[in-house]
Amino acid sequence: MSNEDNKKVILKVYRTNYNKDDSPHYDKFEVPVKRWTTVLDALLHVKSYSDSSVGIRYSCRMASCGSCGMKINGRPSLACYTKISELKDDVVVCEPLPNFPRIRDLVSDFSQFFSHHKNMKPFIQNDKVSLDIDDKHDLVEFEQTHEDVDKYLQFSYCIRCGLCYSACPTVATDPKFPGPQALSQAYRYEADSRDDSKKTRFNIIDERHGIWRCHFAGSCSVVCPKGVDPALGIQLLKGHMLGLSKNNKKLSNLRTKNKE
């Protein structure tokens, strides 16, 4: 067995349980790690062999569900996407995501984050199509080219993990600020040729606590695990709102039944 196979690290886990009036503290656990061990693997090892009461949230284990966000060694990261070997540290500190209310241990409350997302009306709105469809025969398709799709695709990769929200310095001081996730979703629909509700969304974000509070600290894009680059979406959206960048969006045509 090589030395690497016997490697151990200390996992320092933030613990708190408000129901038990337990003041926050850190518990330390020694965990064996391999080259491929992720922080989530290490936490699950702790739950299996040391302390089953450690509170974590996870589901997919493959950076797809967005549940396992936490602050790892000072930076918001997905536990399932962060290999311990890449941290190059013998102590791995796990804390709950900053800027989210804490529920227990590493689990935080996403209600406000999700409500900012919902405020952006994150669905296609188009005057030609009703949102209330009862009969499946009334469902329609839009025509889009690959170029049309490229304009918004990267923003649609968002898994709502909240890492960008917790890295943002504006969110840190202004709870009413929608945050990078919600604003980049506003851009995602603004750039989508199937959507024609530009004005509605502009009205939502063009206000005192809205998009103009972003000053391009870029931290959201640094931590985003899916390449969404929310900072890009937000600045492009500002350019469109100011009328400084061209928005040559042509609304998609509906694919008619005869064409099928």
Next chain:
Amino acid sequence: MGTVSNNKENNNINSGREGVRGWLNPTRYGWERVSYWLQRLTGLFLLVYFVGHVYETSSITNGIDAWNSMLELTQTIGGHIFLILVIGTSTFHTVNGIRLIFTESGKGLGKPGRPDYPYNPSSLNYIQKSGIWVALLLACIAMLYGGMVLFGEGG
């Protein structure tokens, strides 16, 4: 094995919000965050300078003696250092501010595309980073020149 170390914390436990601490530490997220931090700090510093400057120049309404004694303040070593800081902060704030005007209008950030691993964000590109470095470099040069003038002959 778990060992409880009871390091108590005084976090803002309910909201979890970092508050001002969130923007005080610029070291975790790269150059853009440093630029954000410096732009704020220099802005605040220049605001304080502006108020002081208005106070200083308004002393002329109290006569030439009051004005001269105010001017003497800037001729001390502390006064010179303060003025050098004003030169540096105003240069950085202006140059970086011009970069940000373009950036925040969506210019120089690249285009959206299909993200591929390892997902290098196009908005954090070298045009942006170079803009920050140039602003820092010009601020240093301006401070150096200001220092030479203020502390040099007749300074």
